[in-house]
Amino acid sequence: MTHSDLDRAWAAIIEDARRQIGDGAWDSWLAVLRPVSTDGSHLWVQAPSHARTWIEARLTPLLSASATRVMRRPLQVVLAPDEAPRPSLSPGAWSGGREQAPAEPPPAERPFTPRFRFEEFVLGPSNRFAHAAALTVAENPGVTYNPLFLHGPPGTGKTHLLHAIGQYARQHHEGMRVRYCTAETFTTEFTGALRTKGIAAFKERYRELDLLLVDDVQFLMGKKKTEEEFFHTFNALQEAGAQLVLTADRVPPEMGDLEQRLRDRFASGLAAEVEPPDVATRLMVLRKRITGQAIELADPGALEEIARHVSTSVRAVEAALVRVVAYASLTDRPVTASLAREVLGSLYPGRVRTPGQRTDDPVLAPVTVPHVLAAIAETFDVSQDDLLSKRNDRRLSWARKLAMYLAREETGASYPSLGRDFGGRNHTTVMTACRSVKERIDRDPSAQVDLTRVRSLLLDVRAGEGPAGDGPQADRHG
Template sequence: MSDPDPATIWHRFRTEAQRAVSESTWHIWLERVGFRELAGTTLVLEAPDDVRSWVETRFTRLLNALAETVIGPGARVDIVGPQEQVEIERPRPEAQRAQIAQELNPRLTFDQFVIGDCNRLAHAAALAVAEMPGLAYNPLFICGPPGLGKTHLLHSIANYVHEHGAGLTARYTTVEAFTDHFVGALKDGGMEAFKAAYRGVDVLLVDDVQFLQSRAKTEQEFFHTFNALHQAGAQLVLTSDRPPRDLEALEDRLRERFEAGLVCDVKPPERATRLTVLRKRVAQDDVGDIDPQALELIADRVATNLRALEGALIRVVAFGSLTGRPVTPELANEVLDGLYPQLKPKVRSVKEIQEQTCAAFGITMDDLLSSTRTQPVAFARQVAMYLSRELTDVSLPAIGRAFGNRNHTTVMHACKRTAERIATDKDAYEAVRKLTRELGGE
C-alpha cells in the first residue's frame, strides 16, 4: 500500500482485530489499545500499563498478522506504554508531521446508537450529514453535557462516510489533538503538511470545541481551517458542552460561524432510553443472565450520563462474576452504593446547595463566595460547586457566576479536586455523602 493514510489503516486494523477475537477478550484486553502513529510499515500502538504486558505476551503474533493483512507484507506492530517515547527508524521522517493520528471506534455506529426524545433531533441531523456531507446542515453543532452521546454521533458519521461515502474522507479529532498537532507543526516547520491533513478532507469532525477558548493561536488556525473547508463545500460537525452563545471567551467571528448552521442539543436520557441502552449493551456483550429488575435499578440510580450508565453496568456484572453471585437488584444496589454515591437525581437549586453546604461546614454565605482559600472554606466551596454540578442542570458558566463570578474552569477544577478527595479520604467521602443525602440526592 503506497502512501497509506493512518486514519484508514487504524480503522481497518481495529475492525479486523475486533473480528478476530471473542467479545469478552476484546472488551477486557484489546479495546483500550490505542493508535500512537504509523512509522513506515510499523504500526505503533499504545496500551495502558495494566494490560500492556498481557497484550504483548498473548496477542503480538495475532496483531502482527493483522498488520500484514491491512498494511502489507513485512508490516508489524510495536506496543508502547502511555509515557514511553517511540524510537523507530522511519524511512520517511517528514511523513510523521503529515500524519494526523485519529482513533475511530467501529462499535460507535448509527445502528448502535439508542434514540430517545433526549437526542432524536441530534441523531437525525447527524445521519443526514453522513448521507449528504456538505449539503444537509453545514456546520452541524451538537451541544450538551459530557456522556450523552455526542462523541458516539461523531464516530458514527465518520464510520458511515468510510463505509458508504464512495471514496469520501472523514477525519475525527478533538481540540486537544488539533492543538497538539498544530504546536508540533509550528516547532517542526510542518505547517503545510498540517494544513493538508485537516483541510484536505471531505468531512471534519471536531470534539470539545469549548477548549478552543483562551488559545489564541490555535483558535486563529482553526478559524482559517473552518473557512477553507466551508468554502470548499466540505462538511463540518462540531461538539461542545454548551451552545455557541455560551462560549463567551471565543472570538465573535468563530462563534457566529458555529451558529450559522444547525445547532441541536442532547439532553440527559429519560428512563426508557436508559433501560434500552442497558438492554442493548447486555445483548451486545452477551454477559449472561441478569435480573431485569437489576437493570431497572441501575437505570434509576445513574440517570444523567450514558457513559456512567454503561460503566455502572460493567462494574455490577464484573463484581457478580468475580464473587460468583447472580446479578440481582441487591447486588446492583450494593455496588452502586460503593462506586456511584455521587450519581443521583438532580433536584436542587444552586442556592439551596450553597445554603446547605454553609450549614454543614459552619461558614457564612459571604465566606463561601469570597476569594479566601483557607480551609475549611476552600474545601466547602469546592464541595458546593461539585454538588451544584451533580444535583442540578445548571451549566458550568452559570455555576461559576453563582459563586462570585468565577470562571467555568474554576468549577471544573473544584469538581475534579472534590472527586479525587472523596475517592481517597474517608472523612471527606462521608461528609459529601451525608450532605448529598440531606439535599435529597439519594
C-alpha cells in the same frame, strides 16, 4: 526500558481503553490495575485477587487491543498475581533490543471507537432527530446541514454520533479525507505548531479535508488565537465544499465568551439537541450492553431498577450497570433487582421507590453550589470564606478545585457562572481546575477518597437530610 517508561506506556494504554468503555467503568476497575513487567510480547499487570476473575473475563481483551494500538505492535495484557513484585526490565523489552517510546497514534491516524457506530446507537425520543441529521450528513457530506451542530449535556451520545459519522464516511466514501478531534486537541496542536514553526503543516492537516468532526467546541472559548485560527479553518473548509460537524454542551448563542463571528458560523447550519434518555431508552441501552458483553442476569427486573435509578445520561446508565455487575461478581451473588437496589440505593438514595409510587414523581432534592461548598468545607475542615478567598496553600487549593469540579458535575452550571460563585474568578480558572481534578482522580487514590467523602454528604442532600447547604451561603444563593 525503565519502570518509568513502563508507567508512561501504561498511562497511554489505559487512556485508550477509557475511550472504549467510558469513565464510569474506568473508575470502577482500571484504577486498581498496575503494570508489572513486559517481555515485548506480553504485558503483565497486577490486579487485586478479589477482582481478577471479572477483570480477566471482561477487560483483558480490551486492554490487549488498546496496548496493541498504542505500542503499534501485538501486545497481550496478562494478569499477574496481586502479590507479584516488580522485576527489573531489560532496555529492549518493547522492541527486541531497540527501545521504542510508546506514543498515541499520530493526529492523522487517531482511531475512532469501534463500537461508536450508527448500528450500535440506541434510538429514542431524546435523540431521534439528532441521529437522523447525523446519518443524513454521513450519507451526503457537504450537501445539507453544513455545519451540523450537535448539542446537549455530557454523556448523552454526541461523541458516539461524531464517531459514527466518521466511520460511515470512511467505509462508504472511498478516498474521503476525514479527521476527528476535540477542541482541546485542535488547541494543543495549534499552539505546538506556533512554537515549532510548523503552522504550514498544521493548516494543511486541517484544511485539506473533506470532513472535519470537532468535539466539545465550547472549550475554544477564551483562547483568542485559537478561535481566530479555527474561524479561518472553518471558512476554508466551507468554501471548499467540505462538511463540518461540531458538538458542544450548549447552543451557540450561549457561548458568550466565544467570538461573535464564530457563534454566527456555528449557528449557520442545523442545530440538533441530544437530550438525556427517557426510561425506555435507558432500558434499551442496558439490554444492548448485556447482550454485547454476554452478561447473565438472574432477574430481568435488575435492568428496570438501573433504568429507574439513573436518568442523567447514557454514560451514567452504562457505568451503573458496570457497578452492579461488578458487585455481583465480587460478592458471588446473582444480578437481581434487589441487588441493583442495594448497590444503587447508596448512590441514588432518593431513587428507591415504594410500591405504587409513580416513576415520574420528583424524588431527588437538587444540589446547589452552596451545598457543594458546605460539603467541601466540612470534609476539609476549612471555612467557606477560605474556599472563595485568594489564599492558595496546597490543601486549600485542592479543596477549592474539587469544589469547582463537583459544582460543575452536580449543577451543570456554566464555567462563567461558577467563576462568579467562586469569588469572581475567570471562567478559564474553573475550566482548568475541573480538568486537573479529573486527571488527578484518575491516578491518585487519595483524591478518589476525598471525592467519595464529599459525595456521601451530597447524597444526604439529595435525600433532604444532609448538613451540606446549611448556613448563610444557602440563604444567599437559594
